[in-house]
Amino acid sequence: MNNPAVISMDIGGTNLRLALVLSDGEVIVRLQSPCRIGEGRMQFLENICMEYEKIRQFAENAKIRIVAVGAGVPGLIDNSGEILSSVNLKPLNGFNLKEWLSLTFTLPAITLNDANAAAVAEHSHGAGRSFSSLLHLTLGTGVGSGLILDNRLWTGVDGVAAEYGHLTVEPDGRLCQCGNHGCLEQYASSTAITLTAIEKMKSGSVTQLMDIATANLESSDVAKAAYNGDRLALECFEEAGRYLGIAAAGAVNLLNPEAIILGGGVAASFDLLVPAIMKEIKGRAFEIPAARVKLLKGELGDNAGIIGAAATAFCLLSSS
Ligand SMILES: [Zn+2]
Missing domain, CATH: 3.30.420.40 (ATPase, nucleotide binding domain)
Incomplete structure (x- = not known):
C-alpha cells in the first residue's frame, strides 16, 4: 500500500x-x-x-x-x-x-x-527497453519524434531537438505548416497518407476507396483497403514507407542506433510500411549500421x- x-x-x-x-x-x-x-x-x-x-x-x-x-x-x-x-x-x-x-x-x-x-516510454517500458539508443517516430496526424542516446533523452541545447518529422525528404514537395516544403510528416502522417490516396484517386486510378466520400476518407480506410489487396491503397503505404526509409537511413548513418520504433495510429499498419522502409535503409545506409538497426512497432499504443x-x-x- x-x-x-x-x-x-x-x-x-x-x-x-x-x-x-x-x-x-x-x-x-x-x-x-x-x-x-x-x-x-x-x-x-x-x-x-x-x-x-x-x-x-x-x-x-x-x-x-x-x-x-x-x-x-x-x-x-x-x-x-x-x-x-x-x-x-x-x-x-x-x-x-x-x-x-x-x-x-x-x-x-x-x-x-x-x-x-x-x-x-518505449525506452523505459516498451519495445525499446533492451536498447540504449533509439529513434522513436510517432506517426499520427503529424510525425513526432524522440531520440534516446546512451539511455538519455536527447533534447538539444535549447530543449527542442529531434523534430525529425520536419526533416526535408522532398525538396520541392508539399508545403508544411512549419513553413518548409517536403517535410517527412507531409508524406508519412495519417493526414499525408489520406492526401496521397486522394491525389491518386483524382488521377483516375481504380480503387475500393471510391465508395467513400473524399471528405470522410481517413488513413484507417486506406489501411483497410490495403489489407484487402487494393493496389492504390498499397501504393500509399509503400510511398509513406519509402519516405520513412529515406529519413531512417539518414538517422542510421548519423547515429548508428540500435532501433527505430514506430508508434502512433499509423503504426497499426506497421507491416504495410516495413518492406519499403527496410529497402531504403539497406539501399542508402552503410552496411554495418543498417544491419544493426532493428525496426520495431511500439508496444504502448x-x-x-x-x-x-x-x-x-x-x-x-x-x-x-
Ligand atoms: Zn515541417
Whole structure:
C-alpha cells in the first residue's frame, strides 16, 4: 500500500488524458476528456484542475501516494518548461506549464514534448527497453519524434531537438505548416497518407476507396483497403514507407542506433510500411549500421505519452 504514483497528462489539441501511473509504468486509471483549448487558456487550465481532482480522489481512496505531476505537450518546450510554440495549443504559447503545474498542485512537475514522452516510454517500458539508443517516430496526424542516446533523452541545447518529422525528404514537395516544403510528416502522417490516396484517386486510378466520400476518407480506410489487396491503397503505404526509409537511413548513418520504433495510429499498419522502409535503409545506409538497426512497432499504443511523462517525472525524483 501507499505506492508512489505520478499524475501524468497527455495534452493534445483535441483530447486531454490524465492518468495515475506507477513507477513500473502501470497505468492504474486513465481519464479522457475534451481538451477545451479552443475556449482559451483559463478554461483549459480549469479543465485540467477538474480532471486532476478526479484522479487525486481516486488515488486517495486507493491509498496511492502522488509524488509528482508530468505532462506531455505537442510543441516546442524549452528546458525551463516554457511552451515556446505549439500549433495545436496556441493559447499556451509563452506559458510556463511546468511552473503552473508545480505551483497549482504543490508537487514536483515536469513537462516535455509529447513525442519525446513517447520515446521515453518505449525506452523505459516498451519495445525499446533492451536498447540504449533509439529513434522513436510517432506517426499520427503529424510525425513526432524522440531520440534516446546512451539511455538519455536527447533534447538539444535549447530543449527542442529531434523534430525529425520536419526533416526535408522532398525538396520541392508539399508545403508544411512549419513553413518548409517536403517535410517527412507531409508524406508519412495519417493526414499525408489520406492526401496521397486522394491525389491518386483524382488521377483516375481504380480503387475500393471510391465508395467513400473524399471528405470522410481517413488513413484507417486506406489501411483497410490495403489489407484487402487494393493496389492504390498499397501504393500509399509503400510511398509513406519509402519516405520513412529515406529519413531512417539518414538517422542510421548519423547515429548508428540500435532501433527505430514506430508508434502512433499509423503504426497499426506497421507491416504495410516495413518492406519499403527496410529497402531504403539497406539501399542508402552503410552496411554495418543498417544491419544493426532493428525496426520495431511500439508496444504502448496511445498510453505512450502518459507513461513517458510519468517515467520522466520519476526520473526527476530519483535524481534530486
Ligand atoms: Zn515541417
